[in-house]
Amino acid sequence: MPDGMTVDYSGLIPNNIDLNADARVRKALETWHPGYIDWWKAMGPEGFQSNLVYLRTAVGVDPAGWAKFGFVKMPDYKWGILLAPAVEGRTIPFGAHKGELAWQEVPGEYRAMLRRLLVIQGDTEPASVEQQRHLGATAPSLYDMRNLFQVNVEEGRHLWAMVYLLQKYFGRDGREEAEELLRRRSGDADSPRMLGAFNEVTPDWLSFFMFTTFTDRDGKMQLAALAQSGFDPLSRTCRFMLTEEAHHMFVGETGVGRIIERTCQAMREAGIEDPHDVDAVRALGVIDLPMIQRKINLHASLTLDLFGNEISTNAANAFNSGLKGRYREDKLTDDHRLAGDTYPVLRPRDGVIVSEDLAALSSLNMRLRDDFVADASGGVGRWNRIMEKAGVAFRLHLPHVAFNRRIGEFASIHADPEGTVLDAAMWEHRRSAFLPSAEDGAFIQGLMRPVHETGGFASWIAPPKAGIDGKPGDFEYVRLHDS
């Protein structure tokens, strides 16, 4: 009998949910599997599919030792269904049902809402793989290439996680949704992915590191809110996904950090003191710091849109019904029901941005967005310390939440990254100072040349402090020659 801690690898689909005892769901997943592999080969990483990559695979859900590392060809990766261990007697931690036993089956009245939450989360997972599929060809090192592919296979597994829930608990509707998740395509004119940021391009490695810093962090916040769910299978699924997600943000934050480190080092060696002397910095084959700020402005603002409207009845309903909690709900000390409570919401009024106390239940998207900003600020602070240590007079910051928004309260106004409201003419005039230009993109593209020697790194990025799984600096993370 599976103990829920170790993963059964004997069948086609590794799992810790005793899939062998559930013939209906096993058949549904096995029927879905070939379409998934077709999708992976068509829309997953371009090239490198027959190379051995040093990847981690989940072999258990014990936080102390859940993964093993080894060489595997990506299409042979063991994508499985893994749920964090059940908590005996777990109760619903928030909303109108607070204190009742957590649901093991979908409550009928919340079926449509829950299905929608699963589909939206599920859709982001394959989308990011599609967005990143061209990046293998320009990897700045084998270490980075391996990290890209690790993120990609785990996003693939996250799709499996949501598909399992759809197929197990939503019958025919769930099977149809699972097919649709393989049919939509990032950026496709007719059949795009569901959320805006997941239809943008990820054309270069700076974009990839920004995406994993910011957009994967939205994933973390959403998963953390769903991990509180009163629907216990969703809670357990998301809790395990969060262990994998941490690595994605590590890849992003350290990636940007290594770019900053390399730029500072090159500036110092060349005796360049002014970070705004962009031509001189770029002539060194490194990425200037003002461009990094523009990339932050772009990726942070695109990601803020993923939190949806600040004021949202859907968010209130999802909380009230016990399906989606707040970030770290279990650490909060209020009544976990929020009826009658207020929350400060930023909104534009007569040309300035003001804070208004609105119903806390309706403001849950705003609150999760605030939690995201606080979490992301920590990463920006760590980037700033790299420059501080190097003696470079430049500091990065997150743009104001009103900057460059397409969704919510600020979609109807223009604001600069400091949050000053601008008229349309001024916005157009100054936009290229705020956001990456075509010229920025062309410069970055010019740097994107692959480095395939073991232990080698492109001119514009410093080596990492430590290897993956304790491996030495010259470890061959991707075997390009023998497959």
Ligand SMILES: [Fe+2]
């Ligand atoms: Fe994910």
Ligand SMILES: [Fe+2]
């Ligand atoms: Fe992720």
